Amino acid sequence: SSSGSVVTLLDYGAGNVRSLRNAIRYLGFEIEDVRTPKDILNADRLIFPGVGAFASAMDVLVKTGQMITRNGFHLHAIMVMILLHLSEREMCMECSSIQRRVEARYFVPSVVIFCSLHIPNFKIYKFLPCGIEMISLVNVIACLDVRTNDKGDLVVTKGDQYDVREQTKENEVRNLGKPVELSGQYYKDGADEVSFLNITGFRDFPLGDLPMLQVLRHASQNVFVPLTVGGGIRDFTDSNGMYYSSLEVASEYFRSGADKISIGSDAVYAAEEYLKTKVKTGKSSLEQISRVYGNQAVVVSIDPRRVYVKSPNDVKLKTIQVTKPGPNGEVYAWYQCTVNGGREGRPIGAYELAKAVEELGAGEILLNCIDCDGQGKGFDIDLINLISDAVSVPVIASSGAGAVKHFSEVFTKTNASAALAAGIFHRKEVPIQSVKGHLLKEGIEMSTLCR
């Protein structure tokens, strides 16, 4: 075609189009933005990105109705959509609603292939007249805990049970590398996603933290897997009395290249309130951000700590029988949620929190475990089973990976959709390629093998 290497992009204001733009450019194409319906008709290659709020994407299509006809023919044989991060449940709901709307007014597709590049666990959906065929694959995620060290540099750090300071006289913040460099390395090594957690975001206003936005901007130019960013996402009033909503904070992260945001402490408060009042106010950061950007763009990060009890009747919260008995031989435990980077325990368990945040709009749960964090002794299988059996959104198992066998263990013994690790990758003990090679050998199907 005369337009050679041009891709026409319909950017209707979805949040995470930056990563798509970067990917298109990386593949050597030029981007032309749609400005008039004519541009759509003349496009040789048209991409209309989907976000979780897929209905609004369809509305754009509906409003510019002629875009689905070209030279008098309906483009109905195959519609390929790149959907950024759609959760499985939402996908199914959206599919049926799209089918109804599409069939009712526009065209009856023989096959629609939803090729989803950016969903938590990569799935290929074939949307056939008889239903949806789904292939589900697990992910390996590299996590970068980021904070400013005592010299003022933004560094990747890593704690032992959340303590990130070296056990030296200086007691300095452990420095394991630079965020942009490491994320690029992990992408090349085959990470299916990269998470940045601004671990001091709870005390500093994150938009004051420009380096973090810069990190996202730079990382998203070279990392073409979903980028999640968390830490400090909540409403905030600065010292001048200026108010920023959590939605504004999240929007700034999305504009800078994040595909998903992750909420920790604020989700705990929202869940506590919801369980107390049984009312969804729609005002929590979790509800607001998921309403605008879709559930698939909102991860809730849980930081629980194991609390052993003699009997399940000792607490009103959900207890389970644990594989590893407590210091006094206790065989029961509950998992207490914490806020502010594990500093404060709250009167709510991980089980109660997970169920509540799912109802409030979380599309995914990042399940840490303070007891296992940085210990290299394996994931907390009891906890991961408790949560992944309780919710229908994807659960990312996190904390404790120390060897490749821990990854196969978590995928064979639990329903986790992804396994996240930090220390073993940063310390170069186990490269991501080895994890993937091992999973392949064990017959566990993954999103990608290598790049």
Ligand code: 1PR
């Ligand atoms: O509460 O919304 O500001 O979010 C704060 C975020 O920062 C939360 O996601 C919380 O998990 C994280 N965070 C806060 N303090 C720490 C800390 O370590 N002092 N990091 C922290 C949590 C857990 C994982 C870690 C895995 C795997 N780190 O991110 O990477 O445990 O580690 P491993 O493979 O080395 O065992 P808010």
